[in-house]
């Protein structure tokens with residue numbers, strides 16, 4: 134054998150042995166129990182973060198929905214459901230009502246309706262509201 138060729142082969146086989154030894158050591162370090170524990174921990178983390186994300190998204194959606202509800206209430210407040218015109222306040226026979234300026238309807242609160250019905254005992258409103266009790 135030529136000295137050069139044996140010198141050339143020696144470090145190669147030595148480094149191959151080192152690699153094999155390292156693989157064996159790593160294989161020994163891979164404890165299936167520890168791996169299972171790590172997997173379980175990772176799964177629990179995933180569940181925790183998924184739940185936290187869901188809760189954050191739900192909160193954001195709640196805030197957005199509440200903002201939209203408030204906006205819609207502000208837009209629809211005191212407006213005719215038919216044409217969207219602002220309702221006019223008017224007083225008829227001492228009872229205050231809200232009415233559409235285009236004549237689509239009249240609105241009154243429950244208290245206003247009862248006030249009218251009590252005063253007009255023979256009216257259809259009184260019969261509608263109080264007939265069972267009269």
Ligand SMILES: [Zn+2]
Pocket residue numbers: 213214215216217218233234235236237238
């Ligand atoms: Zn209207």
